Amino acid sequence: MEILVCVKRVPDTEENEIEINSDGNDIERDDLVYSVNEWDNYAVEEAIQMVDKAGGSVTVVTVGDEEAEEVLRREMAMGAENGILLDDEAFEGSDGRGIARALKGVIEKGNYDLIMTGAQADAGAAQVGGMLAAMLDLPYASLVNSIEVIDDKKLKVGREIEGGNQEMNEIELPCVLSIQTGINEPRYVGIRGIRKVASVDIPTHSASDLGIGADEIGEGAARLKKVDYFVPESGEGAEMLEGSTEEIAEKMIEILKAKGGLK
Amino acid sequence: MAQIFAYIEHKDGVADDSALELVSAAKKIDAGADVNALVVGSGVDGLCNDMAASYKEVWKIDKDDVAYPNAEIIRGMLLNILPGDAIVLFPHDTFGMDLSPGLSVKMDSPFASDVVDFEGTDGSDLKMIRQEFGGQVSTHVKADISSGAVITVRPGVFEPDESKSAGGSVVDKTGDAGDVATKRKFLEVVVAEIGDVDITKSEVLVSIGRGIEEEDNIEIAQELAEAMGADVSCSRPIVDAKWLEKSRQVGTSGQTVKPKVYMAMGISGSFQHLGGIKGNPYIIAVNKNPKAPIFQVADIGVVADILEFMPELTEKIKEAS
Numbered sequence: 285m286e287i288l289v290c291v292k293r294v295p296d297t298e299e300n301e302i303e304i305n306s307d308g309n310d311i312e313r314d315d316l317v318y319s320v321n322e323w324d325n326y327a328v329e330e331a332i333q334m335v336d337k338a339g340g341s342v343t344v345v346t347v348g349d350e351e352a353e354e355v356l357r358r359e360m361a362m363g364a365e366n367g368i369l370l371d372d373e374a375f376e377g378s379d380g381r382g383i384a385r386a387l388k389g390v391i392e393k394g395n396y397d398l399i400m401t402g403a404q405a406d407a408g409a410a411q412v413g414g415m416l417a418a419m420l421d422l423p424y425a426s427l428v429n430s431i432e433v434i435d436d437k438k439l440k441v442g443r444e445i446e447g448g449n450q451e452m453n454e455i456e457l458p459c460v461l462s463i464q465t466g467i468n469e470p471r472y473v474g475i476r477g478i479r480k481v482a483s484v485d486i487p488t489h490s491a492s493d494l495g496i497g498a499d500e501i502g503e504g505a506a507r508l509k510k511v512d513y514f515v516p517e518s519g520e521g522a523e524m525l526e527g528s529t530e531e532i533a534e535k536m537i538e539i540l541k542a543k544g545g546l547k
Numbered sequence: 548m549a550q551i552f553a554y555i556e557h558k559d560g561v562a563d564d565s566a567l568e569l570v571s572a573a574k575k576i577d578a579g580a581d582v583n584a585l586v587v588g589s590g591v592d593g594l595c596n597d598m599a600a601s602y603k604e605v606w607k608i609d610k611d612d613v614a615y616p617n618a619e620i621i622r623g624m625l626l627n628i629l630p631g632d633a634i635v636l637f638p639h640d641t642f643g644m645d646l647s648p649g650l651s652v653k654m655d656s657p658f659a660s661d662v663v664d665f666e667g668t669d670g671s672d673l674k675m676i677r678q679e680f681g682g683q684v685s686t687h688v689k690a691d692i693s694s695g696a697v698i699t700v701r702p703g704v705f706e707p708d709e710s711k712s713a714g715g716s717v718v719d720k721t722g723d724a725g726d727v728a729t730k731r732k733f734l735e736v737v738v739a740e741i742g743d744v745d746i747t748k749s750e751v752l753v754s755i756g757r758g759i760e761e762e763d764n765i766e767i768a769q770e771l772a773e774a775m776g777a778d779v780s781c782s783r784p785i786v787d788a789k790w791l792e793k794s795r796q797v798g799t800s801g802q803t804v805k806p807k808v809y810m811a812m813g814i815s816g817s818f819q820h821l822g823g824i825k826g827n828p829y830i831i832a833v834n835k836n837p838k839a840p841i842f843q844v845a846d847i848g849v850v851a852d853i854l855e856f857m858p859e860l861t862e863k864i865k866e867a868s
Contacts, residue, residue, distance in 0.1 A: 295680075298757060298815060301838045302683040311684060380648070380658065403644075407679045409660045410639075414648030423619060423730035426645040440734070445641045448739030448793055448801050453617075456730035466787035507657035511674075511687035522832060522848030529856060532849055533863040536831065539847060540775070543829040545751050545808035546864065547776030 285340035285436070287331040288396040289364065290387050290416075291324040293348055293355040294406040308512045320355045323402025327463035329470040330431060331400060332363040338433055341365040343394070347375050347386050356486055361477035362470070372490040377503025380407075384415035385501055389494030391420060396458060398439075403427050403462040413462035423455050426462040549632040549695060551576060553602065554585045556616070556642055557594055565638035565700070567707035570601050572636060572700045574708070575665040576673060582713075585635075587621050589614035592717075600711035607717055608724045615733045618646035623727030626653050628720045632695040639699035640799065651697035657690035660699045661818075668692075681815055682840035701818055702799075742794025744778050751777035751808045754797055755785060756820075758813015758834060758853045762790045768812060771857045774864040780804065782814045798823040813853040816841030833857075 295316035303312040320328075331342040343366040344359045346352045356367035370386050378386070391399060401413035403426060410426070417424030429450065430442035436457070443451040444464045455461075491501055499505055525532045540546045553569035555562055566584075573582040584602035586595050589611050598605045608624055629635065631654065637643035639661040651658035659675055663685075666674040671693035678685050690696055746752060753772040759765060765779075772779045779795065786796045797804050798820045805826030812833050814820060821844060824830070832845035833853050842848045849856065 297680040297683060301836055302680050304684060311680065381652070384652075408677075408681070410644045411648040411658060411660055414645070415652050415658070418649035418652035424645075424649060425731060426618075427641055442737070443641065443645070444800050445736070446799055447803070448796065450737040450739075452734040452737060454732045454734055459730070465783070469789065508659050508688050508690050511689055513679075513684050513686050516678075516685045516843075522830075522842045522845035524842075524848045524850065529851065529859045530863070532851070533856070533860045536847070536849075536860060537863055537867055539829075539831070540808065543808050545775065545777070545810075545829070545831075546868075547751070 285334060285338045285397045285433070286343070286395060287335060287340065287398045287400065288343045288345060288391060288394065289324065289327045289331050289359070290399070290401045290412065291328065291344050291346050291355060291359055292321045292402070292405045293318050293346065293352045294321045297406065304513045304515060308514065309510075311513060318351070318355075320358055321402050321405040323404060323463060323465055325359070325402075325470050326465050326467050327400040327402055328359045328362055328364055329468045330463060331398075333468060334398075334431065334433065340397070343368060343396075345370065345387065345390055347378070347383055353486055357478055357481050357484075358473055360481040360484060361473045367484070367486040369486050369488045370494070371488045374491045374498055374502050377506060378501050379506035379508045380409050380411040381415055381507060382501040382505055384412050384419055385496060386491070386494065387412070387416055388419045389491075389496050390489060391416075393494065397436075398457060399460045401460070401462050403464045410462070413460050417460035420460070423459045424461070425453055425455055425459070427464045428461045429464045429467045431461070431467070549634055549692070550630065551580045551582045551634045551636065552585050552606070552629065553582060553636045554587075554638075554643070555594070555598055556638060556640070557586070557588060557591070560591075560594055562594060562597065563638065564707065565640070565702050566598065567601060567709060568702065568705040569636050569638070569700060570708035571705040572665065575705070576634065577668070584715075585625065587613050587616065587624065595717045599713065599715040599717055601708065601713050601715070603713055603715045605715055605717045606720045609719070609721050610724070612726075616642055617729065617731065617733045618642060619729045619731045620727045622646050622650050622653070623729075624724035625650060627725050627727075628723045629654070630695075631655075632693070634692055634696045634698070637697075637699045638702045640702055643699045647697050647699050654695055654697060656695040656697050657692065658697050659688060659690055661701050662698055663701045663704050678818075681817055683838050703818075703822060740794060742792045744795070746778055746780045746795060746797070746804050747802050749778040749780070749804065750806050751775060751810075752780045752797070752804060752806045753777045753810045753812060754780040754782065754814060755812045755853070756782040756814030757784045759785065759790075760854065762788070764854055765790055767854065767857050767861075771861045771864075774861045774868075777808075777810070782817075782820050811841050811845065812857060814841055815839045816844060
């Protein structure tokens with residue numbers, strides 16, 4: 285099975301304070317640590333496990349610059365055989381549809397049985413997989429949290445739905461799946477693993493290599509335009525307890541008693 | 548202004564909470580617009596009549612092959628009936644996410660997902676607010692909606708419109724929707740297993756998130772919960788890492804809890820997590836990150852490392868009792 289996994293380099297924002305830059309048009313990125321989007325990493329792990337069982341190879345692709353190439357190498361160190369970098373200034377400022385259009389270009393140059401994306405990334409839009417499937421006229425399933433290969437024509441996939449329930453579907457190949465976290469346990473990648481793939485050639489494509497017109501991608505083609513970033517007024521927000529840990533703990537116990545939080 | 552359509556999700560003949568939230572959302576896009584409902588399913592006459600109280604026209608597709616909402620089939624049917632310049636609203640949930648990005652491509656309309664507010668129009672541009680980076684920052688976005696739009700709206704942010712004064716009518720579009728072939732066949736829903744503790748019944752929850760850092764540290768939360776007489780629940784990353792059972796997960800993709808007191812320990816507070824907390828509990832949040840969105844909804848907040856704070860609190864509770 286030939287599997288393409290679309291990945292994105294994103295800032296690790298979970299444990300970091302996000303500030304907005306002075307122009308208000310982006311977050312302050314200087315001090316952030318970047319890595320692969322968590323959902324995408326689960327997708328790559330799933331693809332590798334499928335290929336281990338059924339044969340074939342995994343290719344990872346991203347839209348970005350040479351820094352994004354590091355993310356490809358990280359995923360290749362996990363076991364993806366090939367990487368493809370879509371690097372062109374013309375892609376900058378693309379909305380989700382522009383990114384999907386770029387990925388469509390690379391998919392049409394290859395011969396993939398299965399295309400995966402993460403269910404969502406840093407912008408929380410959860411859109412690229414579904415758009416890509418529609419552009420390619422392929423069947424799609426989102427929020428996939430289990431995959432079973434039935435034969436070389438069909439998969440049985442579970443979708444995560446509300447309430448912890450799982451919706452089971454049979455889907456024909458080729459298809460596009462967006463992958464939910466928790467589908468597997470992604471393997472650890474050490475520095476040695478990354479060194480091993482440091483010299484593997486990663487082909488780079490521009491928009492024109494893929495036959496993509498300037499009117500289909502980039503900021504000019506974006507149908508959803510970003511105006512600015514801001515920090516929402518948080519309404520009342522929490523009353524923040526301050527003082528030493530001991531003082532705070534004592535205050536909290538009083539509050540817990542008053543609210544019925546201690547038995 | 549084009550027509551606005553709201554997709555009505557439903558189960559067992561009852562409309563989802565989002566059904567009336569989308570009335571409010573649509574009015575915020577354009578107070579003067581005609582707002583119609585899309586009801587797709589099998590045997591949905593009663594629901595359509597209910598919705599006619601809140602929507603001008605209720606477009607019904609009533610067919611056996613959509614008895615379960617297979618997004619791949621319904622997308623095709625909607626394409627067959629919707630005007631090209633329709634503004635179509637879905638709740639941003641597992642169905643809306645499944646159906647709507649592809650619909651926007653097929654309709655050649657702009658797409659905006661997980662919208663939390665609308666700020667009116669500027670010419671043909673609709674101004675909207677979204678959030679990025681796990682809700683830590685917001686962003687104003689705009690799209691030219693003169694040729695239609697597909698928009699998913701975050702559940703729970705718009706007040707349901709209970710006025711029920713639309714006096715609408717039901718229009719049967721089943722014939723126009725046609726037969727749609729699909730390469731994705733729905734098989735069944737596997738219902739979540741019930742775990743050892745039913746957190747939906749707990750009055751006090753000590754709920755842990757990424758801030759717990761390691762599996763071994765879960766003990767620290769268990770000790771606090773024991774001292775308080777509470778149960779331990781968690782956010783999604785803890786279940787993804789297989790450190791706790793799925794039945795302990797609070798959130799739209801896990802359990803809906805309604806405790807009196809909710810201790811959010813090292814939980815950032817994504818909207819999917821908050822969507823699983825109902826009944827307006829007293830929320831106490833402890834998080835290292837002062838910008839964590841949980842502090843916007845909590846009653847009491849502490850900026851601290853839970854791994855240092857929880858043992859101290861446990862100790863003090865033991866001393867006090």
